Amino acid sequence: MIAVNGVTKAYQDGAVRRQVLRGVDLEVARGSTAAIVGPSGSGKSTLLNILGALDTPDAGSVRVDGVDLTASRPSALAGFRNRSLGFVFQFHQLLPDFTALENVMMPGRIAGRPTSSLSALALALLDQVGLADRAGAFPQQLSGGERQRIAICRALVLEPAVLLADEPTGNLDSRSGEQVLELLDTLRRRRDTTMLLVTHNPAVANRCRKVLRLDGGRLTALGA
Amino acid sequence: MGFVWHIAVRYFRSTRADAHIRALSTLTAGGLAVGTAALVLALAALAGFQNLLLEDLTRHTPALQIEFGGGSAGEGAAATESLRDLAELAAATNGVAGVQELLYARGWLADEDRPFAVEVLGYEKTPPPWIPVPGEAISGLIVPVSAALRMGLAVGDTVRVVSPRPGLTPVGPQPRTRMLPVDLIYRSGRAEEADDPVLVPLEQASALFAGGDRRLDLTLAPGADPEEIGDFLRRGIDPAVATVTTWREANRALLFVLRLEKGLVFSAVALIVAVASFALLAALSMVLSSKRAEVGVLAAMGAPPARLQRVFLLLGALLSVGGASLGGAAGAGLAAFLDRYRVISTPSDVYVVDYVPFLVRGTDVLVVLVVTVLFTAAAAVIGARKASLLHPVEAMRSART
Numbered sequence: 001m002i003a004v005n006g007v008t009k010a011y012q013d014g015a016v017r018r019q020v021l022r023g024v025d026l027e028v029a030r031g032s033t034a035a036i037v038g039p040s041g042s043g044k045s046t047l048l049n050i051l052g053a054l055d056t057p058d059a060g061s062v063r064v065d066g067v068d069l070t071a072s073r074p075s076a077l078a079g080f081r082n083r084s085l086g087f088v089f090q091f092h093q094l095l096p097d098f099t100a101l102e103n104v105m106m107p108g109r110i111a112g113r114p115t116s117s118l119s120a121l122a123l124a125l126l127d128q129v130g131l132a133d134r135a136g137a138f139p140q141q142l143s144g145g146e147r148q149r150i151a152i153c154r155a156l157v158l159e160p161a162v163l164l165a166d167e168p169t170g171n172l173d174s175r176s177g178e179q180v181l182e183l184l185d186t187l188r189r190r191r192d193t194t195m196l197l198v199t200h201n202p203a204v205a206n207r208c209r210k211v212l213r214l215d216g217g218r219l220t221a222l223g224a
Numbered sequence: 225m226g227f228v229w230h231i232a233v234r235y236f237r238s239t240r241a242d243a244h245i246r247a248l249s250t251l252t253a254g255g256l257a258v259g260t261a262a263l264v265l266a267l268a269a270l271a272g273f274q275n276l277l278l279e280d281l282t283r284h285t286p287a288l289q290i291e292f293g294g295g296s297a298g299e300g301a302a303a304t305e306s307l308r309d310l311a312e313l314a315a316a317t318n319g320v321a322g323v324q325e326l327l328y329a330r331g332w333l334a335d336e337d338r339p340f341a342v343e344v345l346g347y348e349k350t351p352p353p354w355i356p357v358p359g360e361a362i363s364g365l366i367v368p369v370s371a372a373l374r375m376g377l378a379v380g381d382t383v384r385v386v387s388p389r390p391g392l393t394p395v396g397p398q399p400r401t402r403m404l405p406v407d408l409i410y411r412s413g414r415a416e417e418a419d420d421p422v423l424v425p426l427e428q429a430s431a432l433f434a435g436g437d438r439r440l441d442l443t444l445a446p447g448a449d450p451e452e453i454g455d456f457l458r459r460g461i462d463p464a465v466a467t468v469t470t471w472r473e474a475n476r477a478l479l480f481v482l483r484l485e486k487g488l489v490f491s492a493v494a495l496i497v498a499v500a501s502f503a504l505l506a507a508l509s510m511v512l513s514s515k516r517a518e519v520g521v522l523a524a525m526g527a528p529p530a531r532l533q534r535v536f537l538l539l540g541a542l543l544s545v546g547g548a549s550l551g552g553a554a555g556a557g558l559a560a561f562l563d564r565y566r567v568i569s570t571p572s573d574v575y576v577v578d579y580v581p582f583l584v585r586g587t588d589v590l591v592v593l594v595v596t597v598l599f600t601a602a603a604a605v606i607g608a609r610k611a612s613l614l615h616p617v618e619a620m621r622s623a624r625t
Contacts, residue, residue: 079526
């Protein structure tokens with residue numbers, strides 16, 4: 001499902017070239033879960049962005065859901081992101097001008113799905129996370145935990161093959177964080193979605209089948 | 225509603241929320257409204273004046289004229305192509321409704337005290353249409369009011385017409401003169417009334433001013449094309465003898481100045497629209513700056529750059545279409561009002577009319593709208609291109625910084 005081989009990535013930081021990833025290899029099977037942990041600035045988000053077709057590696061190959069991301073054109077990658085990937089970000093990244101329901105429907109709107117069926121699907125998802133009555137609320141009217149639950153609904157509305165989560169509980173208190181993780185796991189299981197999450201919280205990481213540590217640009221398995 | 229409309233309309237509504245963006249978008253709409261209104265109004269005023277001018281011009285200029293070079297027809301090389309032949313050729317041409325022979329000369333009107341220099345126009349059948357005199361040819365003189373006032377002439381007086389061309393008599397060369405009665409006094413209504421000619425029947429004028437300039441004025445049938453008939457006549461006339469001129473050719477310099485005037489006024493006033501377009505670009509840039517992270521999220525969710533670009537193009541259109549439409553309608557409405565009620569007056573002794581006429585032409589409004597669309601589209605394309613070039617990761621990161 002996710003197959004990464006020899007991926008390297010460096011950034012130019014002023015006059016210094018920072019090597020962030022140094023030959024990263026990774027495999028995550030369909031329906032499985034994996035967590036990447038590591039200190040801040042270790043390149044966790046960079047790796048996640050590469051897996052999410054939001055960034056390109058300097059070298060190596062990346063295959064996600066059967067698509068070679070390093071050989072695809074940008075327009076094809078946009079379609080791939082919409083069709084096959086779901087993103088959950090640390091700061092929820094909901095669109096403030098749109099209601100909770102509209103936010104959940106947004107990937108479907110980008111895909112050109114009919115509004116009526118999409119609306120029903122999004123409402124069903126909001127109902128599953130206990131926010132059906134908040135469908136008409138704007139993000140600024142919701143709590144942090146509610147926003148993150150809506151972000152999860154948005155990520156899953158098109159039933160993507162892969163869910164990528166970047167510090168999904170990093171901005172929440174422990175109780176809300178626990179609720180969000182439970183929800184993420186429940187919804188993922190129902191759809192047999194592959195999940196890869198990035199966190200620096202060992203407790204969050206330990207909920208995944210596979211835990212990898214990224215340090216010094218290299219990925220090492222901590223447990224499986 | 226598709227994705228592009230959905231996002232653009234919502235972003236358009238959100239421009240009301242931010243004070244800076246609201247100010248800029250209001251400035252954009254207001255600037256475009258003022259610019260298009262000013263353009264429509266300026267073009268309507270120009271069209272109004274030019275329309276009157278052209279109407280006056282067509283009244284005073286024949287649709288086609290045939291002028292004889294170097295003196296009277298029938299002399300020298302023109303022997304085979306006499307004036308009468310040309311008049312017959314012109315009269316037989318399809319689309320020509322009438323042919324009038326005219327003679328132009330300079331001479332004097334003399335009373336007992338002194339002579340007064342005048343332009344003399346010899347006419348064949350009826351006075352030309354720009355001389356407001358009814359009826360058939362008159363045997364006497366038709367005198368402009370300016371000359372009549374200078375000489376103290378009244379209808380029924382007799383005055384001596386003097387030609388500069390002397391006639392040979394037994395006592396030597398003597399000026400050719402003829403005593404003729406004043407049958408009519410006219411007022412042409414032109415600004416240059418002092419140059420109005422004294423009209424003399426052609427027979428008398430030919431006898432006095434044999435060397436005057438001869439011309440054939442052609443009246444065309446309704447719908448006939450002067451250019452087409454002119455080309456046809458040119459093929460049958462030796463250019464060394466006579467030249468065929470359409471009313472457009474005869475007034476080429478004036479028509480060029482009118483076009484130039486319109487172009488310059490349009491360019492100057494269009495600067496308002498250009499400035500408003502810069503405001504649109506600024507407004508779009510501010511919207512993009514405030515929505516940077518959201519655009520990154522949309523890109524991350526799979527919105528292709530081309531569709532994000534269309535979102536901002538549409539947003540640019542939404543920000544500008546209201547102002548431009550309002551301005552266009554206001555300009556056209558105001559022009560119609562000013563023309564109908566003749567609100568702006570002008571000194572009638574300076575201009576041909578005593579008010580500022582406005583004429584709203586559909587083509588002018590269309591040109592204004594097209595120019596406005598081009599300016600705003602250019603601004604919107606620049607703004608929209610910025611949106612399409614945003615890197616999703618960088619854009620989303622901006623939300624946290």
